[in-house]
Amino acid sequence: MTGGRTRTALVTGGTGGMGRAIAARLAADGFDVAVAYAGSIDLADATIGEIKGHSRHGAAFAADIADSGAVAALFDAAEDHFGLPDAPRPEVIDRMLIARPR
Numbered sequence: 001m002t003g004g005r006t007r008t009a010l011v012t013g014g015t016g017g018m019g020r021a022i023a024a025r026l027a028a029d030g031f032d033v034a035v036a037y038a039g040s041i042d043l044a045d046a047t048i049g050e051i052k053g054h055s056r057h058g059a060a061f062a063a064d065i066a067d068s069g070a071v072a073a074l075f076d077a078a079e080d081h082f083g084l085p086d087a088p089r090p091e092v093i094d095r096m097l098i099a100r101p102r
């Protein structure tokens with residue numbers, strides 16, 4: 001936590017090996033984690049289980065990150081879910097890329 005607020009990360013590809021490991025590590029480091037997935041809900045649920053195993057909140061969102069409209073909808077859904085409508089956008093982890101949208 002930073003300044004008394006829970007930090008939230010959004011991980012794309014969070015059901016694959018690297019994305020899943022990143023999501024779990026972020027949870028271990030105290031982040032709540034939104035996981036974007038394009039394939040199996042079962043794999044997404046397994047990743048959320050790992051996040052919850054670190055006593056953090058996790059949620060999975062289906063999204064095609066190649067579609068800019070779907071990415072905007074992903075951010076909106078994650079913000080609605082985590083209660084961040086007035087907070088800065090969550091930190092984004094795109095497997096190998098770490099970005100902070102403005």
